[in-house]
Amino acid sequence: MNDLNASSCAPIGIFDSGVGGLTVCRKISELLPFEKIIYLGDTARVPYGSKAPETVLRYARSCAAVLLKYKIKMLVIACNTATAFALEALQKELDIPVLGVLRPGATAALSRTKNGIIGVIGTRGVINSRSYEKTLKAQRPDIDVYSQACPLFVPFAEEGWVSGDALFHVARHYLEDLKKKKIDTLVLGCTHYPLLKNTIQAVLGEDVMLVDSAEETAKDVVESLDKNFLFNKEKEVTQPLFLVTDSPEAFRSTGEKFWGTSLMSVQWVDICSTS
Amino acid sequence: MNDLNASSCAPIGIFDSGVGGLTVCRKISELLPFEKIIYLGDTARVPYGSKAPETVLRYARSCAAVLLKYKIKMLVIACNTATAFALEALQKELDIPVLGVLRPGATAALSRTKNGIIGVIGTRGVINSRSYEKTLKAQRPDIDVYSQACPLFVPFAEEGWVSGDALFHVARHYLEDLKKKKIDTLVLGCTHYPLLKNTIQAVLGEDVMLVDSAEETAKDVVESLDKNFLFNKEKEVTQPLFLVTDSPEAFRSTGEKFWGTSLMSVQWVDICSTS
Numbered sequence: 001m002n003d004l005n006a007s008s009c010a011p012i013g014i015f016d017s018g019v020g021g022l023t024v025c026r027k028i029s030e031l032l033p034f035e036k037i038i039y040l041g042d043t044a045r046v047p048y049g050s051k052a053p054e055t056v057l058r059y060a061r062s063c064a065a066v067l068l069k070y071k072i073k074m075l076v077i078a079c080n081t082a083t084a085f086a087l088e089a090l091q092k093e094l095d096i097p098v099l100g101v102l103r104p105g106a107t108a109a110l111s112r113t114k115n116g117i118i119g120v121i122g123t124r125g126v127i128n129s130r131s132y133e134k135t136l137k138a139q140r141p142d143i144d145v146y147s148q149a150c151p152l153f154v155p156f157a158e159e160g161w162v163s164g165d166a167l168f169h170v171a172r173h174y175l176e177d178l179k180k181k182k183i184d185t186l187v188l189g190c191t192h193y194p195l196l197k198n199t200i201q202a203v204l205g206e207d208v209m210l211v212d213s214a215e216e217t218a219k220d221v222v223e224s225l226d227k228n229f230l231f232n233k234e235k236e237v238t239q240p241l242f243l244v245t246d247s248p249e250a251f252r253s254t255g256e257k258f259w260g261t262s263l264m265s266v267q268w269v270d271i272c273s274t275s
Numbered sequence: 276m277n278d279l280n281a282s283s284c285a286p287i288g289i290f291d292s293g294v295g296g297l298t299v300c301r302k303i304s305e306l307l308p309f310e311k312i313i314y315l316g317d318t319a320r321v322p323y324g325s326k327a328p329e330t331v332l333r334y335a336r337s338c339a340a341v342l343l344k345y346k347i348k349m350l351v352i353a354c355n356t357a358t359a360f361a362l363e364a365l366q367k368e369l370d371i372p373v374l375g376v377l378r379p380g381a382t383a384a385l386s387r388t389k390n391g392i393i394g395v396i397g398t399r400g401v402i403n404s405r406s407y408e409k410t411l412k413a414q415r416p417d418i419d420v421y422s423q424a425c426p427l428f429v430p431f432a433e434e435g436w437v438s439g440d441a442l443f444h445v446a447r448h449y450l451e452d453l454k455k456k457k458i459d460t461l462v463l464g465c466t467h468y469p470l471l472k473n474t475i476q477a478v479l480g481e482d483v484m485l486v487d488s489a490e491e492t493a494k495d496v497v498e499s500l501d502k503n504f505l506f507n508k509e510k511e512v513t514q515p516l517f518l519v520t521d522s523p524e525a526f527r528s529t530g531e532k533f534w535g536t537s538l539m540s541v542q543w544v545d546i547c548s549t550s
Contacts (some may be wrong), residue, residue, distance in 0.1 A: 045320050050433075052522035055319050125292050155430040166448070169441035247327035
Protein backbone atom coordinates (compact mmCIF):
# COMPACT_ATOMS: atom_id res chain seq x y z
CA MET A 1 0.00 0.00 0.00
CA ASN A 2 1.38 3.36 -1.03
CA ASP A 3 -0.28 6.39 0.52
CA LEU A 4 1.33 8.66 -2.05
CA ASN A 5 -1.28 7.37 -4.49
CA ALA A 6 -4.17 8.56 -2.38
CA SER A 7 -5.27 12.14 -1.95
CA SER A 8 -6.93 12.96 1.37
CA CYS A 9 -9.69 14.93 -0.36
CA ALA A 10 -10.57 11.91 -2.52
CA PRO A 11 -13.78 10.00 -1.78
CA ILE A 12 -14.21 6.79 0.21
CA GLY A 13 -15.65 4.02 -1.99
CA ILE A 14 -18.16 1.61 -0.48
CA PHE A 15 -19.86 -1.30 -2.20
CA ASP A 16 -22.45 -3.95 -1.49
CA SER A 17 -24.54 -6.33 -3.58
CA GLY A 18 -27.50 -4.00 -3.11
CA VAL A 19 -29.11 -1.87 -0.43
CA GLY A 20 -27.92 -3.78 2.68
CA GLY A 21 -24.59 -1.95 2.84
CA LEU A 22 -26.43 1.33 3.29
CA THR A 23 -26.60 0.50 7.04
CA VAL A 24 -22.78 0.61 7.03
CA CYS A 25 -22.61 3.64 4.72
CA ARG A 26 -24.93 5.57 7.05
CA LYS A 27 -22.75 4.94 10.10
CA ILE A 28 -19.62 6.01 8.21
CA SER A 29 -21.36 9.15 7.02
CA GLU A 30 -22.54 9.95 10.56
CA LEU A 31 -19.07 9.51 12.09
CA LEU A 32 -17.29 11.27 9.23
CA PRO A 33 -19.54 14.06 7.96
CA PHE A 34 -16.74 15.75 6.00
CA GLU A 35 -15.75 12.71 3.97
CA LYS A 36 -16.98 12.37 0.40
CA ILE A 37 -18.61 8.98 -0.08
CA ILE A 38 -19.41 7.03 -3.22
CA TYR A 39 -21.61 3.98 -2.64
CA LEU A 40 -22.06 1.29 -5.29
CA GLY A 41 -24.97 -1.16 -5.03
CA ASP A 42 -24.57 -4.02 -7.51
CA THR A 43 -28.33 -4.38 -7.84
CA ALA A 44 -28.19 -5.99 -11.29
CA ARG A 45 -26.51 -9.04 -9.76
CA VAL A 46 -27.95 -9.03 -6.23
CA PRO A 47 -27.96 -11.25 -4.16
CA TYR A 48 -24.38 -12.39 -3.55
CA GLY A 49 -25.15 -14.59 -0.52
CA SER A 50 -26.34 -17.62 -2.48
CA LYS A 51 -23.66 -17.49 -5.17
CA ALA A 52 -20.34 -19.32 -5.48
CA PRO A 53 -17.13 -17.87 -3.97
CA GLU A 54 -15.48 -17.44 -7.38
CA THR A 55 -18.57 -15.63 -8.77
CA VAL A 56 -18.66 -13.28 -5.75
CA LEU A 57 -14.92 -12.58 -6.09
CA ARG A 58 -15.38 -11.71 -9.76
CA TYR A 59 -18.28 -9.38 -8.90
CA ALA A 60 -16.31 -7.75 -6.07
CA ARG A 61 -13.40 -7.08 -8.43
CA SER A 62 -15.69 -5.43 -10.95
CA CYS A 63 -17.32 -3.27 -8.22
CA ALA A 64 -13.86 -2.17 -7.06
CA ALA A 65 -12.94 -1.36 -10.67
CA VAL A 66 -15.98 0.93 -11.02
CA LEU A 67 -15.13 2.77 -7.77
CA LEU A 68 -11.43 3.09 -8.60
CA LYS A 69 -12.38 5.20 -11.62
CA TYR A 70 -13.48 7.82 -9.06
CA LYS A 71 -9.93 7.85 -7.59
CA ILE A 72 -11.13 6.65 -4.17
CA LYS A 73 -8.65 6.80 -1.27
CA MET A 74 -10.14 3.81 0.58
CA LEU A 75 -12.42 0.88 -0.26
CA VAL A 76 -15.00 -0.48 2.19
CA ILE A 77 -16.64 -3.82 1.38
CA ALA A 78 -20.00 -3.30 3.10
CA CYS A 79 -21.20 -6.84 2.43
CA ASN A 80 -20.40 -9.87 4.56
CA THR A 81 -20.40 -12.34 1.64
CA ALA A 82 -18.05 -10.20 -0.46
CA THR A 83 -15.84 -9.63 2.60
CA ALA A 84 -15.61 -13.39 3.15
CA PHE A 85 -14.67 -14.15 -0.45
CA ALA A 86 -12.85 -11.04 -1.72
CA LEU A 87 -11.29 -9.00 1.12
CA GLU A 88 -7.96 -10.78 1.11
CA ALA A 89 -7.63 -10.70 -2.69
CA LEU A 90 -8.53 -7.00 -2.97
CA GLN A 91 -6.16 -6.07 -0.14
CA LYS A 92 -3.35 -7.70 -2.10
CA GLU A 93 -4.37 -6.29 -5.47
CA LEU A 94 -5.11 -2.64 -4.61
CA ASP A 95 -2.75 0.06 -3.38
CA ILE A 96 -5.33 1.78 -1.13
CA PRO A 97 -6.63 0.55 2.26
CA VAL A 98 -9.38 -2.05 1.84
CA LEU A 99 -11.66 -2.75 4.83
CA GLY A 100 -14.40 -5.33 5.35
CA VAL A 101 -17.30 -5.80 7.76
CA LEU A 102 -16.36 -9.18 9.17
CA ARG A 103 -13.52 -8.49 11.61
CA PRO A 104 -15.27 -5.48 13.19
CA GLY A 105 -18.39 -7.57 13.88
CA ALA A 106 -16.33 -10.37 15.38
CA THR A 107 -14.35 -7.99 17.61
CA ALA A 108 -17.54 -6.37 18.88
CA ALA A 109 -19.06 -9.76 19.70
CA LEU A 110 -15.97 -10.79 21.67
CA SER A 111 -16.05 -7.60 23.70
CA ARG A 112 -19.70 -8.15 24.64
CA THR A 113 -20.09 -11.84 25.37
CA LYS A 114 -20.07 -12.81 29.02
CA ASN A 115 -20.63 -16.57 28.84
CA GLY A 116 -18.35 -17.09 25.81
CA ILE A 117 -21.11 -18.61 23.67
CA ILE A 118 -21.58 -16.63 20.45
CA GLY A 119 -24.08 -17.19 17.65
CA VAL A 120 -23.52 -16.07 14.06
CA ILE A 121 -26.20 -15.72 11.40
CA GLY A 122 -25.59 -14.84 7.76
CA THR A 123 -26.11 -15.83 4.16
CA ARG A 124 -25.32 -19.37 3.09
CA GLY A 125 -22.07 -18.09 1.54
CA VAL A 126 -20.85 -16.45 4.74
CA ILE A 127 -21.82 -19.37 6.97
CA ASN A 128 -20.32 -22.01 4.64
CA SER A 129 -17.07 -20.01 4.49
CA ARG A 130 -16.79 -20.30 8.31
CA SER A 131 -15.14 -16.87 8.19
CA TYR A 132 -16.70 -15.58 11.42
CA GLU A 133 -15.91 -18.77 13.27
CA LYS A 134 -12.25 -18.61 12.20
CA THR A 135 -11.94 -14.90 13.04
CA LEU A 136 -13.54 -15.35 16.47
CA LYS A 137 -11.53 -18.46 17.34
CA ALA A 138 -8.26 -16.86 16.18
CA GLN A 139 -8.74 -14.15 18.80
CA ARG A 140 -10.27 -16.31 21.55
CA PRO A 141 -9.79 -20.07 21.03
CA ASP A 142 -11.80 -20.81 24.21
CA ILE A 143 -15.16 -19.49 23.02
CA ASP A 144 -17.99 -21.53 21.52
CA VAL A 145 -19.40 -20.44 18.16
CA TYR A 146 -22.67 -21.66 16.65
CA SER A 147 -23.62 -20.62 13.12
CA GLN A 148 -26.83 -20.63 11.14
CA ALA A 149 -27.51 -19.62 7.52
CA CYS A 150 -30.76 -17.63 7.19
CA PRO A 151 -31.23 -17.31 3.41
CA LEU A 152 -34.83 -16.07 3.58
CA PHE A 153 -33.95 -13.06 5.77
CA VAL A 154 -32.54 -11.04 2.84
CA PRO A 155 -35.70 -11.23 0.69
CA PHE A 156 -37.84 -10.38 3.74
CA ALA A 157 -35.70 -7.29 4.45
CA GLU A 158 -35.63 -6.29 0.77
CA GLU A 159 -39.42 -6.54 0.63
CA GLY A 160 -39.80 -4.48 3.80
CA TRP A 161 -41.47 -7.38 5.67
CA VAL A 162 -39.64 -6.53 8.89
CA SER A 163 -42.30 -7.82 11.27
CA GLY A 164 -45.42 -10.00 11.16
CA ASP A 165 -46.33 -13.65 11.52
CA ALA A 166 -44.56 -14.97 8.43
CA LEU A 167 -41.21 -13.48 9.43
CA PHE A 168 -41.70 -14.68 13.00
CA HIS A 169 -42.20 -18.28 11.80
CA VAL A 170 -39.12 -18.06 9.57
CA ALA A 171 -37.03 -16.53 12.36
CA ARG A 172 -38.13 -19.14 14.87
CA HIS A 173 -37.19 -21.90 12.43
CA TYR A 174 -33.71 -20.45 11.92
CA LEU A 175 -32.97 -19.36 15.49
CA GLU A 176 -34.41 -22.13 17.64
CA ASP A 177 -31.19 -24.17 17.75
CA LEU A 178 -29.06 -21.12 18.59
CA LYS A 179 -31.42 -20.35 21.47
CA LYS A 180 -31.02 -23.89 22.81
CA LYS A 181 -27.23 -23.47 22.73
CA LYS A 182 -27.64 -20.61 25.23
CA ILE A 183 -25.79 -17.97 23.16
CA ASP A 184 -25.64 -14.59 24.93
CA THR A 185 -24.45 -12.69 21.82
CA LEU A 186 -25.56 -12.93 18.19
CA VAL A 187 -23.56 -11.50 15.30
CA LEU A 188 -25.86 -10.20 12.55
CA GLY A 189 -23.51 -11.35 9.81
CA CYS A 190 -25.34 -9.72 6.93
CA THR A 191 -25.87 -6.00 6.43
CA HIS A 192 -29.57 -6.59 5.73
CA TYR A 193 -30.31 -8.12 9.11
CA PRO A 194 -30.35 -4.97 11.30
CA LEU A 195 -33.75 -4.23 9.70
CA LEU A 196 -35.13 -7.44 11.23
CA LYS A 197 -33.68 -6.74 14.70
CA ASN A 198 -37.02 -6.54 16.52
CA THR A 199 -38.22 -9.93 15.33
CA ILE A 200 -34.85 -11.60 15.91
CA GLN A 201 -34.76 -10.15 19.43
CA ALA A 202 -38.34 -11.27 20.09
CA VAL A 203 -37.51 -14.85 19.11
CA LEU A 204 -34.24 -15.01 21.09
CA GLY A 205 -35.40 -13.02 24.12
CA GLU A 206 -34.13 -9.76 25.56
CA ASP A 207 -31.04 -11.29 27.20
CA VAL A 208 -29.27 -12.01 23.92
CA MET A 209 -27.13 -9.13 22.66
CA LEU A 210 -27.38 -8.43 18.91
CA VAL A 211 -24.18 -7.23 17.25
CA ASP A 212 -24.48 -5.26 14.04
CA SER A 213 -21.12 -4.66 12.36
CA ALA A 214 -22.08 -1.29 10.81
CA GLU A 215 -21.00 0.78 13.80
CA GLU A 216 -17.77 -1.15 14.37
CA THR A 217 -16.88 -0.94 10.69
CA ALA A 218 -17.34 2.83 10.75
CA LYS A 219 -14.92 3.00 13.71
CA ASP A 220 -12.42 0.92 11.71
CA VAL A 221 -12.71 3.40 8.84
CA VAL A 222 -11.93 6.32 11.20
CA GLU A 223 -8.90 4.47 12.57
CA SER A 224 -7.57 3.57 9.14
CA LEU A 225 -8.00 7.12 7.79
CA ASP A 226 -6.12 8.39 10.84
CA LYS A 227 -3.29 5.88 10.52
CA ASN A 228 -2.86 6.63 6.82
CA PHE A 229 -3.14 10.46 7.19
CA LEU A 230 -6.18 10.41 4.95
CA PHE A 231 -8.76 12.55 6.81
CA ASN A 232 -10.31 15.07 4.46
CA LYS A 233 -9.13 18.54 5.43
CA GLU A 234 -11.94 20.26 3.56
CA LYS A 235 -14.79 20.83 6.02
CA GLU A 236 -17.65 20.66 3.59
CA VAL A 237 -20.63 18.36 4.17
CA THR A 238 -21.77 16.61 0.97
CA GLN A 239 -24.39 13.94 0.33
CA PRO A 240 -23.02 10.57 -0.78
CA LEU A 241 -23.21 9.71 -4.45
CA PHE A 242 -25.07 6.44 -4.98
CA LEU A 243 -24.27 4.28 -8.00
CA VAL A 244 -26.34 1.24 -9.00
CA THR A 245 -26.06 -1.37 -11.73
CA ASP A 246 -29.85 -1.92 -12.07
CA SER A 247 -32.70 0.61 -11.99
CA PRO A 248 -32.06 3.76 -9.87
CA GLU A 249 -35.81 3.98 -9.11
CA ALA A 250 -36.01 0.56 -7.45
CA PHE A 251 -32.87 1.32 -5.40
CA ARG A 252 -34.27 4.66 -4.32
CA SER A 253 -37.50 3.14 -2.98
CA THR A 254 -35.96 0.11 -1.19
CA GLY A 255 -32.86 2.05 -0.19
CA GLU A 256 -34.82 4.57 1.85
CA LYS A 257 -35.81 1.81 4.29
CA PHE A 258 -32.10 1.31 5.02
CA TRP A 259 -30.97 4.92 4.78
CA GLY A 260 -33.76 6.48 6.80
CA THR A 261 -34.33 9.51 4.56
CA SER A 262 -34.64 9.95 0.81
CA LEU A 263 -31.61 9.19 -1.35
CA MET A 264 -30.70 12.35 -3.23
CA SER A 265 -28.38 11.30 -5.99
CA VAL A 266 -28.69 7.82 -7.52
CA GLN A 267 -27.01 7.08 -10.86
CA TRP A 268 -26.88 4.00 -13.06
CA VAL A 269 -23.43 2.66 -13.99
CA ASP A 270 -22.62 0.13 -16.66
CA ILE A 271 -20.81 -2.76 -15.01
CA CYS A 272 -20.82 -5.05 -18.10
CA SER A 273 -17.47 -4.07 -19.42
CA THR A 274 -15.79 -5.00 -16.13
CA SER A 275 -17.93 -8.01 -15.13
CA MET B 276 -36.94 -16.58 -40.01
CA ASN B 277 -35.17 -18.84 -42.43
CA ASP B 278 -35.56 -22.57 -41.79
CA LEU B 279 -32.61 -23.31 -44.07
CA ASN B 280 -30.38 -22.15 -41.23
CA ALA B 281 -31.68 -24.73 -38.83
CA SER B 282 -30.88 -28.40 -38.90
CA SER B 283 -33.60 -30.71 -37.56
CA CYS B 284 -31.08 -32.74 -35.59
CA ALA B 285 -29.83 -29.60 -33.81
CA PRO B 286 -30.77 -29.10 -30.16
CA ILE B 287 -33.56 -26.97 -28.69
CA GLY B 288 -32.16 -24.21 -26.47
CA ILE B 289 -34.04 -23.29 -23.29
CA PHE B 290 -33.10 -20.63 -20.78
CA ASP B 291 -34.27 -19.25 -17.46
CA SER B 292 -32.78 -17.08 -14.73
CA GLY B 293 -32.19 -20.22 -12.68
CA VAL B 294 -33.90 -23.47 -11.82
CA GLY B 295 -37.56 -22.41 -12.29
CA GLY B 296 -37.53 -23.10 -16.04
CA LEU B 297 -36.77 -26.75 -15.34
CA THR B 298 -40.53 -27.25 -14.88
CA VAL B 299 -40.92 -26.21 -18.54
CA CYS B 300 -37.84 -28.14 -19.68
CA ARG B 301 -39.20 -31.31 -18.10
CA LYS B 302 -42.53 -31.06 -19.91
CA ILE B 303 -40.76 -30.47 -23.24
CA SER B 304 -38.49 -33.42 -22.61
CA GLU B 305 -41.49 -35.65 -21.73
CA LEU B 306 -43.44 -34.70 -24.86
CA LEU B 307 -40.40 -34.84 -27.13
CA PRO B 308 -38.11 -37.61 -25.90
CA PHE B 309 -36.05 -37.67 -29.11
CA GLU B 310 -35.15 -33.97 -29.10
CA LYS B 311 -31.74 -32.89 -27.85
CA ILE B 312 -32.12 -30.18 -25.24
CA ILE B 313 -29.65 -27.64 -23.88
CA TYR B 314 -30.88 -25.77 -20.81
CA LEU B 315 -29.13 -22.64 -19.55
CA GLY B 316 -29.80 -21.39 -16.01
CA ASP B 317 -28.36 -17.90 -15.50
CA THR B 318 -27.74 -18.60 -11.81
CA ALA B 319 -24.97 -16.00 -11.46
CA ARG B 320 -27.52 -13.25 -12.06
CA VAL B 321 -30.70 -14.82 -10.67
CA PRO B 322 -33.33 -13.50 -9.92
CA TYR B 323 -34.65 -11.59 -12.95
CA GLY B 324 -38.09 -10.83 -11.48
CA SER B 325 -37.03 -7.85 -9.39
CA LYS B 326 -34.75 -6.30 -12.00
CA ALA B 327 -35.37 -3.55 -14.56
CA PRO B 328 -36.72 -4.37 -18.06
CA GLU B 329 -33.53 -3.17 -19.79
CA THR B 330 -31.34 -5.27 -17.46
CA VAL B 331 -33.47 -8.38 -18.10
CA LEU B 332 -33.37 -7.76 -21.87
CA ARG B 333 -29.57 -7.50 -21.74
CA TYR B 334 -29.36 -10.75 -19.74
CA ALA B 335 -31.77 -12.54 -22.10
CA ARG B 336 -29.67 -11.49 -25.11
CA SER B 337 -26.53 -12.87 -23.48
CA CYS B 338 -28.27 -16.16 -22.60
CA ALA B 339 -29.43 -16.48 -26.21
CA ALA B 340 -25.86 -15.78 -27.39
CA VAL B 341 -24.51 -18.63 -25.26
CA LEU B 342 -27.11 -21.07 -26.62
CA LEU B 343 -26.65 -19.96 -30.23
CA LYS B 344 -23.05 -21.19 -30.04
CA TYR B 345 -24.56 -24.69 -29.81
CA LYS B 346 -26.36 -24.13 -33.18
CA ILE B 347 -29.81 -24.52 -31.62
CA LYS B 348 -32.78 -24.85 -33.98
CA MET B 349 -35.28 -23.21 -31.60
CA LEU B 350 -35.10 -20.99 -28.51
CA VAL B 351 -37.55 -21.31 -25.59
CA ILE B 352 -37.60 -18.55 -22.98
CA ALA B 353 -38.70 -20.59 -19.95
CA CYS B 354 -38.99 -17.56 -17.67
CA ASN B 355 -42.01 -15.28 -17.45
CA THR B 356 -39.99 -12.13 -16.67
CA ALA B 357 -37.63 -12.67 -19.61
CA THR B 358 -40.60 -13.49 -21.87
CA ALA B 359 -42.29 -10.23 -20.87
CA PHE B 360 -39.21 -8.11 -21.54
CA ALA B 361 -37.27 -9.94 -24.27
CA LEU B 362 -39.52 -12.21 -26.38
CA GLU B 363 -40.42 -9.61 -28.96
CA ALA B 364 -36.83 -8.36 -29.34
CA LEU B 365 -35.36 -11.86 -29.67
CA GLN B 366 -38.03 -12.90 -32.19
CA LYS B 367 -36.96 -9.95 -34.35
CA GLU B 368 -33.24 -10.44 -33.88
CA LEU B 369 -32.88 -14.22 -34.34
CA ASP B 370 -33.50 -16.34 -37.43
CA ILE B 371 -34.80 -19.39 -35.51
CA PRO B 372 -38.24 -19.77 -33.86
CA VAL B 373 -38.32 -18.11 -30.42
CA LEU B 374 -41.11 -19.13 -28.00
CA GLY B 375 -42.06 -17.80 -24.57
CA VAL B 376 -44.17 -19.03 -21.65
CA LEU B 377 -46.63 -16.18 -21.45
CA ARG B 378 -49.03 -16.72 -24.33
CA PRO B 379 -49.43 -20.48 -23.63
CA GLY B 380 -50.36 -19.74 -20.00
CA ALA B 381 -52.86 -17.09 -21.04
CA THR B 382 -54.46 -19.36 -23.66
CA ALA B 383 -54.82 -22.18 -21.13
CA ALA B 384 -56.47 -19.85 -18.60
CA LEU B 385 -58.99 -18.63 -21.19
CA SER B 386 -59.91 -22.17 -22.13
CA ARG B 387 -60.57 -23.08 -18.49
CA THR B 388 -62.33 -20.11 -16.91
CA LYS B 389 -66.09 -20.41 -16.57
CA ASN B 390 -66.98 -17.15 -14.85
CA GLY B 391 -64.53 -15.02 -16.88
CA ILE B 392 -62.65 -13.80 -13.79
CA ILE B 393 -58.96 -14.67 -14.00
CA GLY B 394 -56.19 -14.00 -11.49
CA VAL B 395 -52.52 -13.71 -12.41
CA ILE B 396 -49.60 -13.97 -10.01
CA GLY B 397 -45.97 -13.40 -10.89
CA THR B 398 -42.78 -11.52 -10.13
CA ARG B 399 -42.93 -7.75 -9.76
CA GLY B 400 -41.44 -7.44 -13.26
CA VAL B 401 -44.11 -9.57 -14.91
CA ILE B 402 -47.00 -7.95 -13.03
CA ASN B 403 -45.75 -4.39 -13.65
CA SER B 404 -45.38 -5.16 -17.37
CA ARG B 405 -49.10 -6.04 -17.48
CA SER B 406 -48.15 -8.59 -20.16
CA TYR B 407 -50.64 -11.26 -19.07
CA GLU B 408 -53.45 -8.75 -18.78
CA LYS B 409 -52.78 -7.44 -22.31
CA THR B 410 -52.49 -10.96 -23.78
CA LEU B 411 -55.70 -12.14 -22.07
CA LYS B 412 -57.70 -9.03 -22.98
CA ALA B 413 -56.48 -9.11 -26.60
CA GLN B 414 -58.09 -12.54 -26.99
CA ARG B 415 -61.17 -11.93 -24.81
CA PRO B 416 -61.87 -8.25 -24.09
CA ASP B 417 -64.87 -9.19 -21.91
CA ILE B 418 -62.98 -11.01 -19.17
CA ASP B 419 -61.84 -9.54 -15.84
CA VAL B 420 -58.19 -9.88 -14.89
CA TYR B 421 -56.75 -9.25 -11.42
CA SER B 422 -53.00 -9.35 -10.86
CA GLN B 423 -50.76 -9.67 -7.84
CA ALA B 424 -46.96 -9.63 -7.55
CA CYS B 425 -45.68 -12.28 -5.12
CA PRO B 426 -41.95 -11.50 -4.81
CA LEU B 427 -41.34 -13.76 -1.79
CA PHE B 428 -42.60 -16.89 -3.58
CA VAL B 429 -39.37 -17.34 -5.59
CA PRO B 430 -37.05 -17.43 -2.56
CA PHE B 431 -39.43 -19.81 -0.78
CA ALA B 432 -39.42 -22.17 -3.79
CA GLU B 433 -35.63 -21.87 -4.21
CA GLU B 434 -35.17 -22.74 -0.54
CA GLY B 435 -37.52 -25.71 -0.82
CA TRP B 436 -39.97 -24.23 1.72
CA VAL B 437 -42.96 -25.47 -0.27
CA SER B 438 -45.31 -25.88 2.70
CA GLY B 439 -45.51 -24.83 6.35
CA ASP B 440 -46.86 -21.94 8.40
CA ALA B 441 -44.52 -19.22 7.12
CA LEU B 442 -45.40 -19.88 3.46
CA PHE B 443 -49.08 -20.09 4.35
CA HIS B 444 -48.97 -16.62 5.97
CA VAL B 445 -47.14 -15.17 2.97
CA ALA B 446 -49.55 -16.82 0.51
CA ARG B 447 -52.60 -15.59 2.43
CA HIS B 448 -51.22 -12.06 2.39
CA TYR B 449 -50.69 -12.15 -1.38
CA LEU B 450 -53.82 -14.05 -2.40
CA GLU B 451 -56.53 -12.68 -0.12
CA ASP B 452 -57.61 -9.93 -2.51
CA LEU B 453 -57.72 -12.29 -5.50
CA LYS B 454 -59.95 -14.63 -3.50
CA LYS B 455 -62.33 -11.75 -2.73
CA LYS B 456 -62.56 -10.97 -6.45
CA LYS B 457 -64.00 -14.47 -6.96
CA ILE B 458 -61.47 -15.61 -9.57
CA ASP B 459 -62.14 -19.17 -10.78
CA THR B 460 -58.74 -19.53 -12.54
CA LEU B 461 -55.27 -18.47 -11.45
CA VAL B 462 -52.30 -18.22 -13.83
CA LEU B 463 -49.06 -19.20 -12.09
CA GLY B 464 -47.09 -16.57 -13.97
CA CYS B 465 -43.66 -17.66 -12.79
CA THR B 466 -41.98 -20.99 -13.50
CA HIS B 467 -41.10 -21.36 -9.80
CA TYR B 468 -44.68 -21.30 -8.59
CA PRO B 469 -45.80 -24.85 -9.53
CA LEU B 470 -43.68 -26.00 -6.56
CA LEU B 471 -45.96 -24.02 -4.22
CA LYS B 472 -49.19 -25.34 -5.79
CA ASN B 473 -50.49 -27.11 -2.67
CA THR B 474 -50.25 -24.06 -0.45
CA ILE B 475 -51.67 -21.73 -3.10
CA GLN B 476 -54.57 -24.14 -3.61
CA ALA B 477 -55.14 -24.41 0.15
CA VAL B 478 -55.39 -20.62 0.49
CA LEU B 479 -57.68 -20.14 -2.53
CA GLY B 480 -59.80 -23.25 -2.05
CA GLU B 481 -60.34 -26.27 -4.29
CA ASP B 482 -62.69 -24.48 -6.70
CA VAL B 483 -59.99 -22.26 -8.18
CA MET B 484 -58.16 -23.79 -11.14
CA LEU B 485 -54.38 -23.29 -11.16
CA VAL B 486 -52.80 -22.87 -14.59
CA ASP B 487 -49.13 -23.70 -14.97
CA SER B 488 -47.74 -22.69 -18.36
CA ALA B 489 -45.16 -25.50 -18.55
CA GLU B 490 -47.48 -27.99 -20.22
CA GLU B 491 -48.97 -25.49 -22.65
CA THR B 492 -45.53 -24.22 -23.59
CA ALA B 493 -44.40 -27.77 -24.36
CA LYS B 494 -47.41 -28.15 -26.68
CA ASP B 495 -46.42 -24.88 -28.38
CA VAL B 496 -42.94 -26.28 -28.94
CA VAL B 497 -44.37 -29.40 -30.60
CA GLU B 498 -46.57 -27.29 -32.86
CA SER B 499 -43.73 -24.97 -33.86
CA LEU B 500 -41.34 -27.87 -34.62
CA ASP B 501 -44.05 -29.42 -36.77
CA LYS B 502 -44.82 -26.21 -38.63
CA ASN B 503 -41.13 -25.56 -39.33
CA PHE B 504 -40.30 -29.20 -40.29
CA LEU B 505 -37.85 -29.35 -37.40
CA PHE B 506 -38.68 -32.66 -35.65
CA ASN B 507 -35.51 -34.62 -35.01
CA LYS B 508 -35.51 -37.68 -37.23
CA GLU B 509 -32.92 -39.48 -35.12
CA LYS B 510 -34.77 -41.64 -32.58
CA GLU B 511 -32.19 -41.57 -29.84
CA VAL B 512 -33.10 -40.57 -26.27
CA THR B 513 -30.47 -38.32 -24.68
CA GLN B 514 -30.38 -36.49 -21.34
CA PRO B 515 -30.49 -32.70 -21.57
CA LEU B 516 -27.24 -30.81 -21.17
CA PHE B 517 -27.53 -28.26 -18.36
CA LEU B 518 -25.42 -25.10 -18.44
CA VAL B 519 -25.16 -22.68 -15.51
CA THR B 520 -23.40 -19.36 -14.97
CA ASP B 521 -22.81 -19.92 -11.22
CA SER B 522 -21.81 -23.07 -9.34
CA PRO B 523 -22.94 -26.39 -10.93
CA GLU B 524 -23.18 -27.96 -7.43
CA ALA B 525 -25.77 -25.47 -6.13
CA PHE B 526 -27.81 -25.88 -9.34
CA ARG B 527 -27.69 -29.63 -9.05
CA SER B 528 -29.05 -29.69 -5.51
CA THR B 529 -31.81 -27.08 -5.98
CA GLY B 530 -32.53 -28.21 -9.52
CA GLU B 531 -33.47 -31.71 -8.46
CA LYS B 532 -36.52 -30.34 -6.61
CA PHE B 533 -37.77 -28.99 -9.95
CA TRP B 534 -36.59 -31.80 -12.19
CA GLY B 535 -37.70 -34.72 -10.03
CA THR B 536 -34.61 -36.88 -10.49
CA SER B 537 -30.90 -36.17 -10.39
CA LEU B 538 -29.41 -33.87 -13.02
CA MET B 539 -26.78 -35.82 -14.92
CA SER B 540 -24.73 -33.29 -16.81
CA VAL B 541 -24.31 -29.78 -15.40
CA GLN B 542 -21.56 -27.53 -16.77
CA TRP B 543 -20.43 -24.01 -15.94
CA VAL B 544 -20.34 -21.46 -18.77
CA ASP B 545 -18.67 -18.08 -18.77
CA ILE B 546 -21.30 -15.47 -19.53
CA CYS B 547 -19.07 -12.44 -18.83
CA SER B 548 -17.91 -11.88 -22.33
CA THR B 549 -21.49 -11.59 -23.58
CA SER B 550 -23.09 -9.83 -20.59
